[in-house]
Amino acid sequence: MKRSHPCGELRKENTGSQVTLMGWVQRRRDHGGLIFVDLRDRSGLVQVVFSPEVGQEAFKKAESVRNEYVLAVTGDVKARPEGTINANLPTGEVEVYARQLLILNSAKTPPFYIEDDVDVDEMVRLKYRYLDLRRPEMQRNLIVRHKTAKAMRDFLDRNGFLEIETPMLINSTPEGARDFLVPSRVHPGEFFALPQSPQIYKQILMVSGMERYFQIVRCFRDEDLRADRQPEFTQLDIEMSFVEMDDILSLMEKMVSFIFKEALGKEIPASFRRIPYSEAMGRYGSDKPDLRFGLELTDVTDVVKDVEFKVFAAVAKGGGQIKGINAKGCAHFSRKEIDELTKLTAIYGAKGLAYIQMTPEGPKSPISKFFTEEQFAALLQTMQAETGDLLMFVADKPSVVAAALGNLRLELGRRLNLIDPEKLEFAWVVDFPLLEYDAEEKRYVAIHHPFTSPKDEDLPLLDSDPSKVRAKAYDLVLNGVELGGGSLRIYHRDIQEKMFSLLGFSQEEANQKFGYLLEAFEYGTPPHGGIAFGLDRMIMLMMGRDTIRDVIAFPKTQSASDLMVGAPNTVSPKQLKELHIKLDLPAKLAGKK
C-alpha cells in the first residue's frame, strides 16, 4: 500500500476518489455494526467509516484497533449523509469508507490524550516527549519554528548574507556566563568550552572580508534556568561590515516583518519605535518594557524629599529615589491585596510599599501624617491622583525602585486586564550604558559584552567617568521580552585594549585571552556590527506560549536534565581515566554515584 493523501486535506472535491491514508488512531467509536475511526496525521484528522457492507475484513480488524494504533486505510471518499456533517472539522464534509485496513503497528495506551490543551504534569510530557510532540499544538509550534528559520534564511540570502558555521568546541574565556566545559583527551588537563555565542568568530569573519554573515546556531550557557531560559538555546546570529546602527536596525525591522508575514501571516509595523535605555528604566522600570499598556512610573523624589517621613527623606538625601505608580480605580483594594503587592515588591529588594487610597471620603494613607497639607497636595498632583485611584510608592536606590515598581506594574497590568494578548508591541531600546560597576568584583563589567563600541561623543568619558559612557548597543523588545540584542563593535586595537583594561584585565591577560583578536584588528578590520535574536523566544511569542520549552523539541527541566533520555548521567571509570579526570564529590553525593 502506498500513501496517497494526507488525512487533513480531504475535502468535498475529493469525493468519488479512492485514497490510501496512513496515520494514527485519534479515537474509535464502535457502534457494534458500524465503526468510526478518526485517523490523524501531521495534516489533521479525517473520519474513516468501517462497515461490513463495504469491507468485511477491514471491519473485523477495526474491532481490535485502539487509540494511537498506526493504520493504513484504503477506501473511498464520500460526502457525508445529510445531518452528519461535522462543522468543527476541516474535513467534516467527507468521510472515507474503508475497503482495506492494514494495521501497521499497535500501541500501548498513552499516559495522556494526544490532543490540544491537555492538563498533564509537565514531567509526564517530558518523559514521553515523543507522545507530547504528537499533539497538534506542539506540531504547530515546530512547524512555525521551521517556517521562521526558513524565512530568516530566505530573507538574509536575498540580502547578501552568507550562512557560515563556526566551531562548537572553542576556548573558555572570562566574562559572561559560566561555560560548559568539554575535556580534551588529546590534551590532558585542558578543556574546550561550548560557545555562549559565536561572537568573536563572527567578528573575525568580518576581518576576513565576508561582509555579511549569519548563522542559526546553538549557544550554551551554564546558568540557572527560567521559563524563557534553557542551557542550550538557538540564536539567529548576524554580523555586517560597513554599516551604521540605522542600517542594521532598519534591515532587521524588514526581516522581522518578513518573518511574521511568512511564518504567521501577520502584518506588523514596518518600523519600530526607539526608546533610550534611561527612558525605558524611568518610565517602565525595565530595559525590556511591555508597551502594550500604560501605568507608567512617576518620579516624586523632589516632591517628598523634605517630608517628615524618614524613609522618604533619608533615601532622597542618600542619592536614592522615590517613585510611584498610580493604579487607576484600585482604591478599593483590600488590605490583603495590598499586602500581596507589598510582598511582590519585596522579592526585588523593596523594603516597603507606601500607598495612598483615594477613597470617596478622601485620601487614606498610613504615611499622610508625615506630610504637610501642601506637601501632600503636591504629591497627589504629581501623581495625577483622582478619586478611586491607588497610589503606591517605593523608595530605594534606583535599581531596586525600577525592579520593584517595574514588576509591580506588570502584575497590575495582568490583574487589571490591561494587556491585550493579540497586540505586538515592538521597540528598540537604545543608548545602553557601556559599563556597570560591580561592587562585588570591585571593577567595571560590560553590560553588553567587551567588544561593544562606546558612542563616539562619550569616548572622553572613558577616562573620567566610565559609568556614564553610552554604548552603540540596542535590544529588540517585544511585549516585555528581550527578543535580541546587538551593537556596533570596537574595531581598533587601542580602543579594544582600553576596554579590556577598564574591565580590569592586565595587558598580559588581555593578550593571553584575546591576543588573536587584537592582532587581527591590526590587519585592516572594517567597521562592523551585528545582532543576535533568540529564536526560541521569538517562536514562543509568535505562538503565544508562556515558556520556550513548548517550542523546543527536546527541552530540559529547571534542573537542566532531559527526562526522556536521562541526561546528564554518570560515565564509566574508563572514560574518566582516558580524560585524566578524578571526581571530588561532596560527601552527601559521593555515595549515590
Add this chain to the structure above:
RNA sequence: GGAGCAGUGGUGUAGAGGCCUAACAUGCCAGCCUGUCACGCUGGAGAUCGCGGGUUCGAAUCCCGUCUGCUCCGCCA
C-alpha cells in the same frame, strides 16, 4: 545559594488525625449497540497516597528531612 507552589489508581482532582476497606471524573478491560464525532448503555479491574524518619492508641492528613517538577530572586557579557 534562596523564596513560594505542587506530588494520592494510567491521567486530572477530592479527601486535611479515626467516618478511608481511599472518593469523583476520565482513561483502561469485557459485553451490548449501524450515524457517531468527548458516541451511548451495563459490568469489571486498577493506588503500599513521591521517598525516609518522627509524633500518636491510630497518619494520605501533623512535624522533620529528602527527592522530583513548576514559578521566581540571585545568576544569565
